[in-house]
Amino acid sequence: MGIEDEVSPNAVKVYKAMKELAMISEEKLGTAERVTQVARLPKTMVMNALQELQAKGWARRKVREKAAGYYLLK
Numbered sequence: 001m002g003i004e005d006e007v008s009p010n011a012v013k014v015y016k017a018m019k020e021l022a023m024i025s026e027e028k029l030g031t032a033e034r035v036t037q038v039a040r041l042p043k044t045m046v047m048n049a050l051q052e053l054q055a056k057g058w059a060r061r062k063v064r065e066k067a068a069g070y071y072l073l074k
Contacts, residue, residue, distance in 0.1 A: 003074075006056055007049075013039050014049040015058060018072050029062055029069035 003015055017039035023030045036046045050070055053059035062069045 003058060007052055007058070010041060010045050011049040011052045011058075013041060014046055015053060015072070018059070018070065023071045026060075026062065026071055029071040031067045031069060033067070035070070 004012055007015070014035055017035050018024075018030070020038055021030055021034060022028055023035075032043065032046055032050060035050070036043050039046055041049070050059060050061070054061055058074050059070055059072050062071070
């Protein structure tokens with residue numbers, strides 16, 4: 001069962017953008033702004049997709065001083 005079966009098309013696009021940016025561990029986390037630039041979606045759509053990926057267990061959010069960081073779990 002792949003990610004395409006579990007989440008919306010926008011979430012799949014965000015997932016692929018995160019893979020492309022190598023946001024695959026807590027040490028290599030990145031911001032939603034970077035994902036927005038690569039995925040070429042409006043920021044609100046990216047934020048909704050990130051929340052969906054978090055809810056399904058595909059991504060994790062780490063709170064930092066200025067901007068939250070995101071990385072993939074699967």
